[in-house]
Amino acid sequence: MGGTSTKDGVLLEVRDLEMSIFADGGNRIVRAVNGLSFTLRRGRTMGIIGESGSGKSMTSLSILRLLPRGARILGGQVLFDGRDLVSLAERDLRRMRGRHIAMILQDPxxxxxxxxxxxxxxxxxxxxxxxxxxxxxxxxxxxxxxxxxxxxxxxxxxxxxxxxxxxxxxxxxxxxxxxxxPELLIADEPTTALDPTVQAQYLDLLEELQQRTGLALIVITHDLGVAARLCDDVIVMYAGRAAEKAPVRTLFERPAHPYTQALLSTLPGRRAPDDIKVDAHKRLPTIEGQPPDLAALPPGCPFAPRCPRADAKCRTEMPPEVSLATDHSAACWYPTT
Amino acid sequence: MVSFFLHRLRLALITIFGVTLLVFIAARLSGDVVYTLVDASAGQEEIDKMRRQLDLDKPVWLQYISYVGHVARGDFGRSIRYQRPVVEVIAERIQKTVQLGLAAFAVAVSLGISLGILAARTRGSLIDRAARTLAVLAQSMPHFWIGIMAILIFAVILRWLPTSGSGTWQHLVMPALTLATFPMAAIMRITRSSMLETLDAEYVKFLRVKGLAERLIVWKHALRNALIPVVALSGIQLGNLLGGAVIVETVFSWPGLGNLMVESIVSRDYPVIQSGVLMIAVFLITLNFLVDLVFGVIDPRIRYN
Amino acid sequence: MSTITPGPLLAVEKLQKHYAQSRSMFLRTQAGVVKAVDGVSFQVPVGATLGLVGESGCGKSTTARLLLRLEDPTGGRIQFDGKDVHGAVGPALRDYRTNVQAVFQDPYSSLNPRMRVAGIIGEPLSANRAISAGELRDAVAEVMQTVGLNPQSAQRFPHEFSGGQRQRIAIARSLILRPRLLVLDEPVSALDVSIRAQILNLLMDLQEQFGLSYLLISHDLDVIAEMCNEIAVMYLGQIAEIGPAAEIVDNPRHPYTQALFSARLPAHPDGVSARIRLTGDIPSPLNPPSGCRFRTRCPQVMPVCAERVPPVTHLPNGHLASCHLLNESVVLGV
Structure with a gap:
């Protein structure tokens, strides 16, 4: 695309994206994406990490406006090279798909x-x-x-x-x-049971494609290891919001959001080798409880019911996104600094 | 593709052989034909003579071999009722049935598939709901009732079409449409559900991701995939048409094979029944064979297996 | 840990499952034998966990099916508690099936959606023993408590539970007959990261509490490394390498194990290490390569690999591997 932006220019900017799915004839509103914002520069790799129901896949589908039945974008902008894809006519959007923005689905x-x-x-x-x-x-x-x-x-x-x-x-x-x-490739990570060798080949392929064409990459994944392996920047999503945004190294070394910290601690098998089975009573750290029902979100922070740090304020008021450093922010009342 | 073709052909021939056996056995089980052929006053001597004439005194397996031998030579015996070769009697009737059946099938397939696609593309709309309601109605009304109502409205009241018989294209309209209702509804419903399923498939999503025009996605990709179960059902429905034809031909006095079969059963004209059943079976097997070939053309997974 | 006694609970010797590829009636298909499992030997001690890893098609799931007696092996021996299982019929077979239970991957399709949870969990018990309704209810309540489910919810249906809770239901069902060995076939693969740790912890608790033995099948090397005492690496129906978990994870000697474990995702951006890349797809088990089965994809392949089947080499710490590289005389060309 013959844009005037430089190599390090912004390619994609998502602003306050909101997307809901209207089920049961509108009686059940699943709030899949709730005010997500992020910026992706040309040639960079962004990891969007979350568990099922975090809104990570819905975010990628919203960018291309390939929404599931009953889903509607309720607000926000998706600026690709300066053009808002949310308000673009379907015809013009179709010319973007496959040409400027490509996507690889979960199961080849x-x-x-x-x-x-x-x-x-x-x-x-x-x-x-x-x-x-x-x-x-x-x-x-x-x-x-x-x-x-x-x-x-x-x-x-x-x-x-x-x-x-x-x-x-x-x-x-x-x-x-x-x-x-294309300038942007969105890769939805395979979620079905997958051999480690095949997964590694897939990540190699993504890396090769990027090196070959210099495209920007968004990787949708549930695995922090994928982010560690491949990404420059990471967004950790929880209940349709960005819990934390950070460069990958910062995220692993100075995670600020309690959810990110918990996720990092649950990674099994990545401890020092001599830890393995030394102590039979050793248990993996867990995040107790379940992710929230997106059709009945609590008023405050969605992670509050599972958060060891939560107090009354967390349960009633939605935390704003707090900037902690350049490119590092967390949506938490009490971020680790 | 060639080995696939040969494989199917072998299966078809084996099935036909099985059918001759079944038809033969069924005819022997339906009672002693000799009594229907002689007068009620006939004496034992006359009965025995008739039995000898028809080879019915020979062992059963010899009877079967001579039956298959005759069939293989195209000799289906003589009709007891018409006193003419069975081949002649059936040949003139079968033309009429093929005419009726093909007309009905063409209507059922073309309307069924178009309505099915339309309903799928407008899922949940008024058109979709109307089409589905119509399909349920068409599948729940018996042929004879639709036929009689059609005669009442279009022939008796409006006087647009002849009530019965055959000859002109006007004679064909009502029986063909009556016969088409059920398969049309069935084909419409399966086209709709198969199309909906296909449009939700991951590869259709990937086609959208690639930025393909909707018309290409629907007509080139989705439809071809959606047609696989439709072809299977259409084959079955064409077979069912023969069953429906028996009733429709009777209602409209259409001089076809169905009509002939009913007459022959009433008069126990067993050479005609036996050959008619064999004819129908061969027709259905050929049909299945053709459906399999169509599958092979549509679906490379079958072709290369 | 006091319940643990030494000696293998399960001993598998040269287990084999060959499927005859029959000549079709009409088509000229190649008649042959698919060697899904081809001479597999391992032991599972009381109270320990053996992990079975390998790519899809390596025979690990077939091995599980043979152990569950869902299929009969075509060769080799399975001994449970010192008794031969192969020929077991009648009460002996029922006894074995009581002692060996399974938990499968998908908690969505492995539970009958039309049955209440109490019925699902209690079914193995009510089907196997004459038991009163009251006793059954008590047994179900007890086992639900054990796996961390509220017994109050016994009358609910599977769809009312989350994925993690459903897997707890499946575990409760496998425990109600008080088995001694559980075959865990990808038990956490369908679960989210935060739920995965809860279920793995539960499995560790149960093992300790009841002295259970586990045969754990998983493609997730992190789960395997975390849970297992011993690990067996399978390739094309055979065990390439087997040994204590720490040995296999930290000191893999077979090139396949090395490649497999190098494909693990890093735990930190700095941990991105050089990966051993395997080329090509797994060959068909219908016509496996001569000599060493891994040679077609092995980065260190030698001429001898095509000629001779590599013998099992005994390494220190009960570590076994089948590779010509470990045989000095071969490597040095003596």
Whole structure:
């Protein structure tokens, strides 16, 4: 995109995004995203971390405005290269999808139409957005398949999804995503049971894609380890809000929000090796209780019912986002400083 | 694809062989035909003579072999009622049934699929609800009732169409539409639900992510996937049409195979019944074979397996 | 820990499960044998946890199914408490099934949605023993308390519970017959991070309280490292390496184990280490590679790997691995 912004310029700015899902004919309002703001610079990698129901996936779908049934964006802006995607006409937004903003969905095994050849499915964005066709298109697709590390791309072009392994399909989906040279790639982390080797390959792929094209990356994940491995900046989400935003190193070394601290402490198996099974009575630190019901959020801080630091104020008043340092903030009345 | 084709073909031939056996056994179990062929006053000698003429005194397995042999040579015997070769009797009737069936099937498939897509695309709207209500009504009203009401309204009161018989295209309209109601409703409902399911699939979401036009997503990708169960059901419904045809042909005095079967059962014209059943079975097996081939064309997963 | 007595509770020897790929009636398919589990040996002591890791298709789930007697092995031996399980029928088999219970991955599909929780938890008991309604109610209440569920909620349905609570229900059901061994097949994979630790702690508490033995199957190496005394690493139906958890985690000797554990996510941005990348997909168990099964993806492959099956090498601390690299005469070319 021939914008005037510099390499370090802001690519995406989300301001006070609010999204709700109206279920049961509007009787149940699930408040999925509640006033989320963040900024992503060109070429950077942002991790959005949260458990199920934290609003991390809904945030990524809101950016592309691919909302589930009954969902509505109630407020806020999504500024991509200065244009507000929330108020953009559907036609114009469609021209952004796949061309300037690409996305990789959770499960590569079901992300491709089983009835069409994989080559054709990688070709579709090029056909749609750049009007390519014929031999030039075919050559470009084969080039892309080779670029994402698929051996013998000419013969793979004509295969169907069911003839390929999960790792291969992941690469095909990656090739389709970067085909038009997008500035932003949103990667929804696979949540289904996954082999560590396949997961590592997936993260390698994301890294390769980024290095190849210099795109900015948003990784949606439940695992802080993914953030440690891949991200420059991290947003920890809880109940549709940003509990904490920080550069990755700051987040691991000086977490300010009690939820972030608790999450870091629950990571199993990442203690010193000699700790393992030395003490049979040793137990993993836990976060007691359950995440809140998004259709009946408490008035104060949503984490208050599970928070060891919570007092009366936390239970009645929503904490504001407190800036702790450059690029580091936490939504907490009593952040660790 | 070739080995897939051969595999299906072998299965079809084995099934046809099984059917000849079943038809043969069923005919032997339905009572002693000889008594329906001779006068009530006939003596034992006359009965025995008739039995010998029809080879019914031979062992059963020999009878079966000679039956299969005749069938293989295209000799289906003579109709007892019409005193003509069964092949001739059935051939002229089957044309009429094919005409009626194909007309009804064309209406059912084209209307059923279009309405199903329309309902799915406008999910929850007035159109969707109207289409679904209509489908439930169409599936719960019996053929004979729809037929009689149609005759009453369009032939007797409005006088737009002839009440019964065959000959002109006007004769075809009411029986074909009556016969089409049930399969149309069934096809519409499965198209709707299959389309809805497909439109919710992850790969459709990924097509949207890629920025494809909605028309491409619906017509190129979603529809082809959604048609897989529709093809399966359409095959079954075409088979069911034959059952419906028996009633519709009777209501509209349409001189087809269904009508012939009813007459033949009443008069115990067993060569005709036996051949008619075999005919219908072969037709259904051929149909299943064709449906399988269509599956292979649509779905590479079946083709390459 | 006083309930723990020495000696293996479960001993598995050269366990084998081959599926005959039958020739189809009409199509010319390759007749062959899928070697899903091919000569697996391990032991689970009383009160200890053995972890089974490996990529999907390595045979760890088939091994679990064989242990649960959901399928019959085609070879090898399973001994439970010194008794052969393979030929067990009638009361002996029922006794074994009482002693060995399972908890599966998905707490959403493993509980019958139309049954009340009391019915789900009590079913193994009411199906196995003549017991009065009052006794059953008391037993269900007791086991619910044990796993941290409120017995007051016994009359509710599974959908009224969260994922973590449902897994507690599944654990309660597996405990009601007072088994001695639990087969845990991905017990926390479907749960959120904050709930995962609660369930793992519960499992540790139960092990200590009842002296239970666990066979834990998981793709999550962190969970395995946290929970297990011993770890067995499987590849294509065979055990590549087995030994005490600390040995396998800190001192893996088989290239596959090294690659697998190097794929773990770091606990800190500074912990991002060089990863050993495996190329290619797992070969088909229908036609496994000759010699060492891992050789097609091994970064340190040698000519001998295609020719000879690597023998089991006994390393210090009860650590076993099957790799030619560990055999000095081979490495030095003697």
């Amino acid at each position: 095994m079901v992300s491709l139409d089983p009835l069409y050849r994989v080559g054709d499915q990688v070709a579709e964005p090029l056909r749609t957005h750049q009007g390519m066709g014929g031999d030039a298109l075919r050559a470009r697709v084969i080039e892309l398949l080779g670029a994402v590390g698929i051996p013998a791309p000419e013969s793979r072009f004509n295969q169907y999804p069911h003839q390929m392994s999960g790792g291969m399909l992941q690469r095909i989906v990656g090739a389709a995503a970067i085909s038009c040279g």
